[in-house]
Amino acid sequence: MSEIVLVIGKIFLIVGLAFDLLGCIGLVRLPDVYNRLQASTKCVTLGTCFILFGTFLLSDFLWKSILAIVFIVMSSPTGAHAIAHAAHRSGIKLWEKSVVDKLKEDKK
Amino acid sequence: MIADIPLIFSLPLIISCFLCLYRVFRGPTPADRIVAVDILGILVVGFCALFTIYTPRKFFMDIGIAWAVLGFIGALALAKYLEGKGFDE
Amino acid sequence: MKKLVLGIISFLCWMVLTWTLYLPSLLVGLVVSVFIALWFGDVFVxxxxxxxxxxxxxxxxxxxxxFTYYCLLANFDVAYRVLHPALPIEPGIVKVKTTLTNTTAKVALANSITLTPGTLSVKMTDDGYLYVHWIKVRTTDVEEATEMIIRKFEKVLKEIFE
Known part of the structure; x- marks a missing residue:
């Protein structure tokens, strides 16, 4: 039983590390603030949640890591929303190949 | 029951941290830098989780939880700074 | 009532954090939760x-x-877009309308939008409009975008929070 739990925990850990790395590659490759914010917030949040769940399985059912998952899932999108709103308010433009900007049109 | 996790598992996280630092240095606008710093804060929580497995001590998880909460407050403060408002609005 | 709920939640958090049944520790947690409930109970839900x-x-x-299913889908979507050499993105900010009125429900909806495929909530107005940054704009119409982005969460969130 515990062998299976260890193997599942390691799989969760490896998948979480891969998602973290992909999110940071997106942070470097994508062209403007909003796209970077999307890629990195999604991938790094879920990747870190997977790492924490792997920790929960690998270190003998440590329930603190579930608490950390709840904190991260609630706080990280809120921070991303605050940064996106602040960036738009401070006048940072979208990428030049962007299709539409309804928020700017409505502000006029 | 401590699983045998080699320390090489933290290599992807280290590479991710360097990619974030690249964005902090090169970011053309202040918002890029703020995003990278926010993401760096979440990656540190992942480091804390890995150290919880790697060492027999469990207090690293408490550091991770505290870091998650403080990083969230830091992101909000930086967003307020970017918007050009005072901190009490 | 609010204070009772907040006290129960903070005491559960304390028990998970310490993870022991040692009596003095539980007493300290009880005292701290009662203080937190009395001070901050009024600003809770x-x-x-x-x-x-x-x-x-x-x-x-x-x-x-x-939510977990859509979150996983979002991650594979981001992985595809990031690793593709030509970067298949057409970003833009579209507008959707929600019928939720409760503040907690709106916050949950915005957080769900941020973590699901291709979308990021940028601004929320008081009369129910949400501005959403979409990494691959498929429609600019308000009704169609509402149908495509938030309809699947709105029904369930209405049952939970309203």
Missing amino acids: ERAKNFFQIKRLAYLLYYIPL
């Missing part, structure tokens, strides 16, 4: 008695797997 309705908790249990 509006209708606290909803916490004890079985139907809402059942819908919450249904919402968690749905």
